[in-house]
Each structure stands twice: as C-alpha cells, then as structure tokens.
Amino acid sequence: MSQAQALPTSPLKQFWLKWxxxxxxxxxxIPLGFMPKxxxxxxxxxxxxxxxxxxxSDIKVxxxxxxxxxxxxxxxRADGPAGHFKLFNAALCKTCTEGAKAIYLxxxxxxxxRAAGTIFFGAPYRMITSLPIPxxxxxxxxxxxxxxxxxxxxxxxxxPLAQASPSTVAWLKKQGGTK
Amino acid sequence: xxxxxRTLALPFLMLAASPALAHxxxxxxxxxxxxxxxxxxxxxxxxxxxxxxxxxxxYDEQVxxxxxxxxxxxxxxxxxxxxxxxxxxxxxxxxxxxxYADIGQP
Numbered sequence: 001m002s003q004a005q006a007l008p009t010s011p012l013k014q015f016w017l018k019w020x021x022x023x024x025x026x027x028x029x030i031p032l033g034f035m036p037k038x039x040x041x042x043x044x045x046x047x048x049x050x051x052x053x054x055x056x057s058d059i060k061v062x063x064x065x066x067x068x069x070x071x072x073x074x075x076x077r078a079d080g081p082a083g084h085f086k087l088f089n090a091a092l093c094k095t096c097t098e099g100a101k102a103i104y105l106x107x108x109x110x111x112x113x114r115a116a117g118t119i120f121f122g123a124p125y126r127m128i129t130s131l132p133i134p135x136x137x138x139x140x141x142x143x144x145x146x147x148x149x150x151x152x153x154x155x156x157x158x159x160p161l162a163q164a165s166p167s168t169v170a171w172l173k174k175q176g177g178t179k
Numbered sequence: 180x181x182x183x184x185r186t187l188a189l190p191f192l193m194l195a196a197s198p199a200l201a202h203x204x205x206x207x208x209x210x211x212x213x214x215x216x217x218x219x220x221x222x223x224x225x226x227x228x229x230x231x232x233x234x235x236x237x238y239d240e241q242v243x244x245x246x247x248x249x250x251x252x253x254x255x256x257x258x259x260x261x262x263x264x265x266x267x268x269x270x271x272x273x274x275x276x277x278x279y280a281d282i283g284q285p
Contacts, residue, residue, distance in 0.1 A: 082205035082223035104272055111264070111276075112240055119272020129272075130203060 044071070047126050052089045056164055061147045062155025064100055065093045068145065068164060075171035076133040085130045086168055090120050090145075097124040104146040105131050107161065113154050116146040137161070139169045139176075202226065206233075206267035206275040208282045211255060216282055219253040220267045220275070227252035231269050238262040258282075 043049040052069035059066055068090045076084035088105055104110070106117025120127035142158040143165075149155070162169045202224035211217045220228040233254050235244035243263055244256045265277040 079203050079223045081207070082203040085203060102271060111236075111238075114268065114271075115264075115266055115274055115276055117272070117274075121272075132203065132275075 051091055051126070054163070054165060056159055058093075059145060059157050059159060061145050061157040062149070062153070064096045064147055064155070066103070066145070067091045067093075068143075068159070070165045070168075071128070073165075073167055075167050082132070084133045084135065086133055086165060088129055088131055088164070090127045090129070092124045092127075094125070099149050099151070100124070100147050101150045102148045103127065104148070105129050106144050106146070107131070107133065107137055107141050109142070109144050109158070110146055110156070113146070113148060116148070116154075117144070133168060133172070135172070135175045137172055139172050204228075204267060204269050204273050204275050206265065206277055208265055208277045210258070210283055214258045215255050216258050216265075217253055217255045218265055218267070218277065219251075220248050220269075221252050222269075228267075228269060231267065234266045234268065235259060235263055236266055238264070 040049070044052070050069070051067055052071045053073035055067055055069040057067045059068060068088060071087035071089055076086045079085050090103060090105075092100060092103075103120040104116035104118065105120065106115075110116040118129045118131050120129045122128050139162065141161045143161050144156060144158045147155045202222040204220070205223055206218055206220045208216055208218040218233055220231055220233060222228065228248055229250050229252050231248050231252075233246055233248055234242050235256060237243050237259070238261070243259045246254050246256065248254050263279050265279075265282075267275040267277070
C-alpha cells in the first residue's frame with residue numbers, strides 16, 4: 001500500500017512546504033543587516049571613531065584645556081520621569097590631566113560648586129556624562145564646564161549649546177510650542 | 180504564516196529591546212496644604228532615595244532648610260519667603276535643582 005500522502009491542495013501550503021528550508025538563509029541575512037551599526041558602535045565606544053559628533057576642540061578652562069563632543073548627533077533621549085538626557089564625551093589635553101579632581105557639565109552658569117551639574121566619569125582622555133536637558137531651556141543657552149582642582153580651586157568656561165549640540169537646540173525649538 | 184511570525188518574533192524583539200540608561204537622579208516638588216512644599220527624590224531606575232540630602236537654598240546661597248529625605252524618599256518643609264531652589268544632593272555630580280518658579284502655588 002502506498003504511504004505517499006496526497007499533496008496539499010492550498011497553493012500557499014505548497015509554497016510554504018517547498019520554500020521553508022530557505023528561511024535558513026534569511027536567518028543568516030538578518031544579523032548581517034545589523035552589522036554596519038554594530039561595527040560603527042564598536043568603533044565609537046572604543047574611541048577609534050574620535051570623541052563623538054560636533055567636537056569642540058581646545059576649550060580653555062583655567063590651566064587646562066579640553067575637547068567636548070556629544071556622543072551621538074541626535075535629540076535628547078527620554079529617561080522616564082527623570083526627563084531628557086544627552087550623553088557628552090570630553091577629553092583633557094594629553095599633557096594637562098594633573099591637578100584636575102572633577103569636571104562637571106551644566107546648562108547655564110552653575111550657582112555653586114555643589115550644583116555644578118553632572119560629573120564626568122571615566123579615563124581623563126575619554127570621559128562621559130549624562131546631561132539633563134530641561135525642556136524649557138532657551139535655545140541660546142550656554143553649556144558650562146566646571147573643573148574642580150585638587151587644591152580646591154574652581155575654573156569655568158562656557159560654549160554655546162548650539163555649537164556643542166545643534167540637534168539638542170533643534171529639539172528644544174520643537175519643544176517650545178508644547179511646554 | 181503564523182509559524183513564520185512566531186519563529187521570527189523572538190529574534191526581532193531581542194534586537195528591538197535597547198538597554199536601559201544609567202540611573203539618573205530625579206526630584207519632584209509639589210505644593211501641599213498649609214503653605215508647605217513636598218519634595219520627592221529618587222532615581223530613574225525606580226529606586227528611592229531615603230536618607231539622601233535635600234537642601235533648600237536661597238538665591239544668596241544661604242541654606243534655608245537642610246534636611247535628609249525620609250523613609251518614603253520625601254521631605255516636607257514650610258515654603259520659604261523669596262527666591263530659592265531645592266537641591267537634591269546624592270553626591271558630587273549627582274544633583275537635581277528645582278527652582279521655586281517650577282513649584283506651583285497650591
């Protein structure tokens with residue numbers, strides 16, 4: 001007696017039975033599509049792609065000078081009820097890490113050293129911080145960098161936010177209508 | 180076709196899920212009855228902040244109210260006169276400022 005089963009009548013079913021094996025190839029192709037992003041991220045996080053986007057070089061802060069860049073050229077990211085944040089990278093110049101205890105970043109001039117903003121962490125040549133962006137920040141606001149020395153001294157410098165992160169300014173202008 | 184969707188659902192979900200951000204400090208202040216202000220601190224990963232310093236500082240940098248958050252991560256204080264800001268201080272670089280103008284009237 002024949003064991004052969006009758007062919008399914010539905011053309012869709014026939015198509016599926018005939019081609020399902022080739023999903024293997026699809027499963028290999030899917031990760032391939034994500035590889036450019038993976039390698040770009042790996043390059044960025046290793047520092048091989050530079051400090052980040054919109055690098056502002058050689059900002060003089062007291063006796064130090066540093067480079068500042070946003071990690072990605074994109075609008076601030078929401079972090080639940082805590083608000084929106086932008087990641088900034090900074091690097092002290094190669095010969096001037098001595099004496100710097102802490103580096104802070106803030107939108108607007110800090111009122112005091114206690115409220116100097118968010119702190120940069122990481123190696124002196126590649127530090128990172130998560131800067132809160134209040135939605136009501138004016139687009140012409142300045143970004144203030146505060147360096148606290150081990151001797152207790154405080155040094156400050158500022159650059160326009162529009163120079164450090166044009167996409168944040170664009171985002172702020174868009175927020176202006178709703179907040 | 181459902182099988183196909185089900186087969187691909189998990190890999191797609193895993194790729195779509197982005198890792199959570201670091202825990203950022205946060206502080207919210209609201210007016211409460213009796214001309215008082217209640218501030219609640221915490222971190223964006225959902226953890227509370229009992230025992231963390233919360234100071235109310237005048238624009239002249241005088242500390243008007245110096246306190247620590249209670250067990251429920253909040254502190255209630257009498258609304259000070261004049262211009263001031265609330266400083267949630269979880270350590271250097273982990274601060275949140277709330278300006279008096281952002282604390283509404285009851």
